[in-house]
Amino acid sequence: MALEIAEITTILKEHHLLKQIVNNVKGDHQKITGVTYDSRRADTNDLFFCKGNFKPAYLEYAQTQGATVYIAEQQYDSVAKMCGIIVSDVSKAMALISAAYYDYPQNELFIIAFTGTKGKTTSAYYAHNILKETTGDKTALFSTIDRIVGPKPEQQFKSDLTTPESLNLFHDMREAVDSGMHTLVMEVSSQAYLRNRVYGLHYDVGVFLNISPDHIGRNEHPNFANYLHCKLQLLVNSDICVINAETDHLEEIYQAARATTDPEKIYLYKQAGNETQVEVPVDFTFHNDRDDLQVNEIEVSSHTEKANALQINGRYMLSMPGSYNQSNATAALITVGVAGVTYKEAHNLLSKVKVPGRMESIQSQKHGVIYVDYAHNYASMNALLSFLRSQYPKGRMIVVVGSPGDKGISRRKGFGKALTSYADVAILTADDPGFENPADIITEIDSYIDHQKVHVEKIVDRYDAIKRAITISQPEDVVILAAKGEDPYQKVKGVDTPWPTDSVVAKKVLKGLA
Numbered sequence: 007m008a009l010e011i012a013e014i015t016t017i018l019k020e021h022h023l024l025k026q027i028v029n030n031v032k033g034d035h036q037k038i039t040g041v042t043y044d045s046r047r048a049d050t051n052d053l054f055f056c057k058g059n060f061k062p063a064y065l066e067y068a069q070t071q072g073a074t075v076y077i078a079e080q081q082y083d084s085v086a087k088m089c090g091i092i093v094s095d096v097s098k099a100m101a102l103i104s105a106a107y108y109d110y111p112q113n114e115l116f117i118i119a120f121t122g123t124k125g126k127t128t129s130a131y132y133a134h135n136i137l138k139e140t141t142g143d144k145t146a147l148f149s150t151i152d153r154i155v156g157p158k159p160e161q162q163f164k165s166d167l168t169t170p171e172s173l174n175l176f177h178d179m180r181e182a183v184d185s186g187m188h189t190l191v192m193e194v195s196s197q198a199y200l201r202n203r204v205y206g207l208h209y210d211v212g213v214f215l216n217i218s219p220d221h222i223g224r225n226e227h228p229n230f231a232n233y234l235h236c237k238l239q240l241l242v243n244s245d246i247c248v249i250n251a252e253t254d255h256l257e258e259i260y261q262a263a264r265a266t267t268d269p270e271k272i273y274l275y276k277q278a279g280n281e282t283q284v285e286v287p288v289d290f291t292f293h294n295d296r297d298d299l300q301v302n303e304i305e306v307s308s309h310t311e312k313a314n315a316l317q318i319n320g321r322y323m324l325s326m327p328g329s330y331n332q333s334n335a336t337a338a339l340i341t342v343g344v345a346g347v348t349y350k351e352a353h354n355l356l357s358k359v360k361v362p363g364r365m366e367s368i369q370s371q372k373h374g375v376i377y378v379d380y381a382h383n384y385a386s387m388n389a390l391l392s393f394l395r396s397q398y399p400k401g402r403m404i405v406v407v408g409s410p411g412d413k414g415i416s417r418r419k420g421f422g423k424a425l426t427s428y429a430d431v432a433i434l435t436a437d438d439p440g441f442e443n444p445a446d447i448i449t450e451i452d453s454y455i456d457h458q459k460v461h462v463e464k465i466v467d468r469y470d471a472i473k474r475a476i477t478i479s480q481p482e483d484v485v486i487l488a489a490k491g492e493d494p495y496q497k498v499k500g501v502d503t504p505w506p507t508d509s510v511v512a513k514k515v516l517k518g519l520a
């Protein structure tokens with residue numbers, strides 16, 4: 007793959023991003039044969055993007071590795087051998103040029119994209135599992151947990167981000183297309199819009215699951231309005247929109263979809279019998295037929311002509327408990343319906359789908375049943391605890407939880423509120439403290455807990471906290487290890503410190519107690 011300087015500048019001019027070209031000694035026909043934003047990976051004739059917390063020394067090193075062109079928001083005189091393309095926004099430039107470099111792989115994929123504060127991974131897994139079967143393994147997945155870019159085992163790997171950096175995104179799409187994939191299910195975080203990782207990308211189907219306060223902080227969104235604005239961009243960039251009619255801010259969300267999409271191409275869904283914030287034409291409802299730890303069953307019904315046409319009506323069994331998973335499943339079913347999959351093909355494909363680190367249960371003989379779950383804001387913690395309380399009305403609810411440093415500050419208050427509503431014992435511990443002192447974060451969560459209702463223990467070491475929770479539990483109790491799911495590391499002072507995962511720790515503790 008290659009691009010000429012002339013092609014790059016044409017694209018940048020079209021998008022009003024080009025400011026000037028400096029040191030273009032080899033002329034407009036000079037070719038770049040690689041793209042990178044990491045000097046440690048730079049190679050001969052590469053184009054280097056100077057982005058984020060970039061240091062000029064990285065660019066100088068890229069030059070010694072053979073990179074010949076850079077794109078940046080300012081000129082760097084220290085790299086005299088390189089041609090500089092100076093732009094007004096390097097992250098937008100990187101998305102556009104990466105798409106061009108990888109020859110627009112998105113045009114060869116049917117893309118289903120999910121956004122929402124909660125449920126993205128679960129819904130993406132549901133849709134991917136159905137499409138994997140019905141497309142004969144020709145559906146890629148870009149999720150928080152893993153990325154699947156082809157049918158070979160080595161083409162399935164752990165994700166570093168929910169939505170990859172634009173350059174990696176288009177690289178992986180290209181690999182997916184070249185490996186025979188024609189459909190892609192992906193998660194789009196609000197951060198992806200904030201950082202222009204998906205700038206210029208269009209989706210065939212865009213899903214808005216829900217929104218609740220989260221991701222506001224120093225490295226994330228400045229305020230809720232910006233968080234909502236970023237999430238709405240998914241609908242603005244989708245040909246067909248699917249919206250949870252029970253979400254907060256429904257009016258703004260529906261308006262954003264209608265701004266660019268014919269209402270005939272917008273599908274709204276909700277649980278049967280539930281109210282919506284404003285009156286909207288609901289296309290699908292799901293009826294909660296049964297939702298307990300043994301069986302989770304829904305019946306999906308269509309209410310409009312366009313909804314009837316998808317032919318997804320009927321009963322579906324889900325393997326993961328939780329009423330919120332009924333809503334996630336309905337969203338996924340509408341998307342696969344739009345992709346041409348009917349009830350006949352899909353009805354038995356959700357009963358085996360499990361998402362690692364979400365509602366994973368570990369049984370024990372002498373202690374309480376243990377749940378590992380990824381709930382990590384108020385809405386999800388509240389949904390999780392209220393569901394488990396309904397399932398275990400007699401035993402004590404013992405919750406191990408911490409909140410990350412440097413981001414999602416509102417979670418601390420949210421956890422205090424949810425714990426006060428449902429927990430008997432809260433063991434507050436570390437979870438990705440970053441550059442903050444975990445003991446201070448714990449103290450902050452604790453300040454929002456009503457001590458008349460909840461017995462609180464503070465154990466900074468997460469291993470010890472899990473051990474304590476399991477040790478004090480009786481067989482009728484339920485132990486919830488929350489907010490970390492399958493995370494294999496703790497982020498401490500800028501370092502990803504390996505963490506064996508909550509479920510591995512829980513199993514080890516149980517073995518020691520046996």
Ligand SMILES: CC(=O)N[C@H]1[C@@H](OP(=O)(O)OP(=O)(O)OC[C@H]2O[C@@H](n3ccc(=O)[nH]c3=O)[C@H](O)[C@@H]2O)O[C@H](CO)[C@@H](O)[C@@H]1O[C@H](C)C(=O)N[C@@H](C)C(=O)N[C@H](CCC(=O)O)C(=O)O
Nearest residue numbers: 043044045046057058059060064167168169171195197225
């Ligand atoms: C705030 C944010 O989003 N930052 C992302 C951003 O960082 P950055 O551009 O500042 O890059 P950096 O890692 O600081 O390094 C600066 C530049 O120097 C380069 N470099 C660095 C060292 C060197 O020797 N040579 C060199 O060239 C790096 O390759 C990079 O281009 O680009 C990096 C990839 O290039 C991301 O890893 C990083 O995500 C950080 C780790 C992160 O935690 N992001 C979170 C907030 C995030 O994006 N989360 C959302 C999910 C949110 C949700 O749950 O909904 C997500 O989509 O994952």
Ligand SMILES: Nc1ncnc2c1ncn2[C@@H]1O[C@H](COP(=O)(O)OP(=O)(O)OP(=O)(O)O)[C@@H](O)[C@H]1O
Nearest residue numbers: 123124125126127128330364379380381386389390
């Ligand atoms: N629709 C929903 N509403 C509220 N809570 C949910 C919903 N779906 C899942 N959850 C809860 O949120 C947790 C995370 O779910 P999931 O990973 O599917 O969401 P996500 O949007 O991908 O999250 P994140 O952005 O944090 O990666 C689950 O473990 C569950 O506790």
